[in-house]
């Protein structure tokens with residue numbers, strides 16, 4: 563059912579996904595520092611900055627990505643960063659970290675100046691991702707499909723992006739059928755999460771505005787990827 567080249571493609575993507583992770587010394591900071599709204603915001607800013615760097619490295623390993631127009635590569639990264647980080651941070655909640663990083667991350671997100679109206683959908687999303695019990699191949703492919711969304715703002719050659727995304731969608735569809743023969747709707751449920759991610763991405767733009775209104779500073783990398791300041 564899965565062809566040889568699909569198996570190779572799968573291996574490249576999963577290897578890149580598991581190789582490019584937030585460095586443990588950065589992740590461990592979640593456990594060490596104090597708990598104030600400002601401290602939490604600073605830590606989350608550090609996590610996000612590190613995650614963006616990891617995301618850029620991962621994306622460069624997606625077969626076909628580097629052959630896209632350079633400006634389109636940037637447009638895809640900027641357009642998908644928040645969604646990819648929701649998926650990545652959701653894994654922390656799925657993994658139930660032995661060191662209690664899960665509870666700590668949740669606590670810091672809840673107390674970092676994000677208003678309740680965004681916290682509710684955000685943690686509903688996290689719960690919905692955890693309940694899927696995705697395997698690493700599915701997580702890696704879903705992140706890849708999110709990054710390769712053709713209709714991001716400023717993407718010029720959408721066809722070129724669509725072609726690569728279609729390859730990844732076909733591979734994920736086959737994987738879901740093989741992985742969960744008793745759950746024919748599973749592939750559709752995974753894609754449904756991408757729709758939820760778009761909504762969260764819109765909420766996120768408002769989160770940024772409210773943080774900035776309260777004079778919160780971001781790092782140069784986040785300012786660049788989110789077009790703030």
Ligand SMILES: CC(C)c1onc(-c2c(Cl)cccc2Cl)c1COc1ccc(-c2ccc3nc(C(=O)O)ccc3c2)cc1
Pocket residue numbers: 583584589592603606607608609610613643644647648650651654663667671780784
């Ligand atoms: C700039 C900050 C305040 C911000 O703005 N919006 C979000 C934001 C929020 Cl608050 C939610 C979702 C998406 C975004 Cl961008 C954030 C914080 O973003 C995060 C990004 C990644 C992680 C993250 C990812 C992977 C991790 N892996 C481990 C590990 O041990 O493997 C440990 C910690 C991790 C933390 C945490 C927060």
